[in-house]
Each structure stands twice: as structure tokens, then as C-alpha cells.
Amino acid sequence: MDKKIAFIGAGSMAEALISGLVTRKGSRPENIWISNRANDSQLARLQKEYGVTPSRDFSTLLRGADVVLIAVKPKDVLATLTQAKEYLKEDMLLISVAAGISTASLKSIVDIEIPIIRAMPNTSAAVGKSATALSGNEYVKEKDKQLAKSIFGTVGMAVYTDEDKMDAVTGLSGSGPAYIYYLIEAMQLSAEQIGLEPQDAQKLIIQTLMGAAEMVHASDKTPETLRLEVTSPGGTTEAGIRVLEEKGVKEALIECIKTATHRSSKMGEELSEKINQGILSN
Incomplete structure (x- = not known):
């Protein structure tokens, strides 16, 4: 991809995307520019590890950029985009x-007719396994969709x-990894109580989850059908499912x-209200 990508924000999600772009040949390191508010050591580490270019000067950072990727905390979006717009x-x-921040709120901050895409990845991006949902505003064209x-x-x-x-999407897959981790916690606790060694139990749990997910992915059968196929009448699985x-x-x-999902909606409304109030006060 011969596009300049400017990251505003250089935290864990930005790093996951930078790593993905560089290691999977999605972009050349010299085309990736990064910025954050104050963490010099983070910028230096990312520059050394991935070959990207740091700059806190928005004029330099955004000059000639094809993509500007906002990866700051929601509470910092208004101040950040006000400086960059x-x-x-x-x-x-x-x-x-x-x-939680809508494309309409982002548009109201920057105040130009710019294509905006809102993305909801999850933390599995760190290992290249994110489930990401994307939505765009009225200025987004097909080429923008394909680029994102x-x-x-x-x-x-x-x-x-x-x-x-x-x-x-936020309630399902955005927060989804935490639900799976919670399930793993419970399975680990049960393993201890039935006498398995923790290190052996973890290997068994991880492989079981990965195998089950792959079965659902590869099969044209529903999860319910797959479950019923391993639930023999009077057997161990049936006893556990009961x-x-x-x-x-x-x-x-x-x-x-x-x-x-409801909490995501409420947070989005609260953030949008704060952004609108902040815009009016500026």
C-alpha cells in the first residue's frame, strides 16, 4: 500500500495496527507516521521496532497523509482533533x-466534508485475530471502504x-474477548478442583476452545447441531450441559x-453531548 498513514495516538491498538501493517506488508514503514501527547519513550520504541517516523508537529505529521487514524482515548478526541483539524x-x-464516538460527532469537530470511518476492533488485534466492524459517513466512497x-x-x-x-458490535465482539477470558477463568478453577495440573489444564482448555471455534468456522452446521452431536444421552456432556x-x-x-450494548449506547450519547458542549464553548 503506497499511502501515508498518520497515527494520532500510539497506544496498544495503534501498535497492533502498525505491527499488522508492517509485518503483513500492508504498508512500508516509511509511509507510517506516529504521534502521541507526551510519551517519548513509546514513540522511540515504536520507531526502533517498526521503522516508523514520529512527529508531534501536526503540520508535518499530516502533510500529504492519505489516512489519518485517531487512536486516542474517547475523552481526548475533542482536544486532539481541535488541534489537528x-x-x-x-x-x-x-x-x-x-x-462510542459517532461519525457525526467527529464531523462536527473537524467541520469539513471529509470521509470518516468509525472502527470497532477488539484486543485480539494484538495477535492478528481481531473482529473489526466498520461504518462510514456519507462522504465515504468505495475506495475508502476498501482502504480501511x-x-x-x-x-x-x-x-x-x-x-x-x-x-x-461493541457489546458482542468489542467486549467479547473478556467474556471468553471469563469462561477460561471458570474452566481453570474447575480444573484445579478436579485435580488437574494448572499448566496441563491451560493447554487443554486453549486447544479445546480453538478447536471448537474452528469447527464452527469450518462446518456448515449450526453450533446447536454440533453441540447435540457430542451430547450423547446419559453421557458426561449431557450431565454437564444440564x-x-x-x-x-x-x-x-x-x-x-x-x-x-445498552451501556455502549449510553456512553456514546454522553460522549456526543460532551463533544457538542465542547464545540459550542470553543
């Missing part, structure tokens, strides 16, 4: 990974959805995701 051009693609998809494709898979579905049903585990997971 005079250097943004309508032919740039603005991408934000700041959770190619960037996030270096850290996993990426799909487009309507922006009004982004809170649901306990999960008695404890309401499925219902708890459904409620968990619905609650996370």
Missing part, C-alpha cells in the same frame, strides 16, 4: 477507533455494518451482551 483535507480518509478494510485486515477480519449497529441450563448460563450470556 486545520491540517486535515477533504481528500484524506479519517478513521477513528475511539469507542485493507488496514484492519492486517490484524484480523473486518466487515462493514450500519453505524446504528455499532453499539451492538447444569449449565439449570444455572441459566445461556440466559446470563444473552443478558450480558444486551447490557454491554
Whole structure:
């Protein structure tokens, strides 16, 4: 990809994307520029490790940029974009990974007719296995969509959805890794109680989860069908599943995701309100 990509923010998500772009040949290191607010050692480390160019001067950072990727905390988006907006051009693609901030709010900050894509990756981007959802504003063209998809494709898979579905994506896959980690915690605790060595148990748990996920991915059968195929009447699996049903585990997971989705929506509304108030006060 022969495009200049300017990262504003150089935390863990930015690093995952930089690593993906460089190691998977999505971009040449000399085309990637990075910036953060104050962490000099982080910029120096990323420069040494990936060959990217650091700069806190927005004029230099954004000059000739094809993609400007906002990777700061949601609370810092208004201040950051207010400083950077005079250097943004309508032919740039603005991408934000700041959770909860709509493309409309971003557009109101920069105040130009620029294509904006909102991205919701998850922390599995660090190992190239993110599930990322993308949505764009009315200025996004097909070439912008393909460019964004190619960037996030270096850290996993990426799909487009309507922006009004982004809170649901946040509740499902954005927060999803934590639900799986919670399941692993429970499986590890059970392994201890039934007498397995922790190191052996972890290997077994990880391989079981990876194998089950691959089965769902590779098969044209539903998860329910796959489950029933290994649940022999009167067997061990049936006994275990019965306990999960008695404890309401499925219902708890459904409620968990619905609650996370609702919280994402509320946070987005609160952030948008703060951004609008901040714009009016400037």
C-alpha cells in the first residue's frame, strides 16, 4: 500500500495496527507516521521496532497523509482533533477507533466534508485475530471502504455494518474477548478442583476452545447441531450441559451482551453531548 498513514495516538491498538501493517506488508514503514501527547519513550520504541517516523508537529505529521487514524482515548478526541483539524483535507480518509464516538460527532469537530470511518476492533488485534466492524459517513466512497478494510485486515477480519449497529458490535465482539477470558477463568478453577495440573489444564482448555471455534468456522452446521452431536444421552456432556441450563448460563450470556450494548449506547450519547458542549464553548 503506497499511502501515508498518520497515527494520532500510539497506544496498544495503534501498535497492533502498525505491527499488522508492517509485518503483513500492508504498508512500508516509511509511509507510517506516529504521534502521541507526551510519551517519548513509546514513540522511540515504536520507531526502533517498526521503522516508523514520529512527529508531534501536526503540520508535518499530516502533510500529504492519505489516512489519518485517531487512536486516542474517547475523552481526548475533542482536544486532539481541535488541534489537528486545520491540517486535515477533504481528500484524506479519517478513521477513528475511539469507542462510542459517532461519525457525526467527529464531523462536527473537524467541520469539513471529509470521509470518516468509525472502527470497532477488539484486543485480539494484538495477535492478528481481531473482529473489526466498520461504518462510514456519507462522504465515504468505495475506495475508502476498501482502504480501511485493507488496514484492519492486517490484524484480523473486518466487515462493514450500519453505524446504528455499532453499539451492538461493541457489546458482542468489542467486549467479547473478556467474556471468553471469563469462561477460561471458570474452566481453570474447575480444573484445579478436579485435580488437574494448572499448566496441563491451560493447554487443554486453549486447544479445546480453538478447536471448537474452528469447527464452527469450518462446518456448515449450526453450533446447536454440533453441540447435540457430542451430547450423547446419559453421557458426561449431557450431565454437564444440564447444569449449565439449570444455572441459566445461556440466559446470563444473552443478558450480558444486551447490557454491554445498552451501556455502549449510553456512553456514546454522553460522549456526543460532551463533544457538542465542547464545540459550542470553543
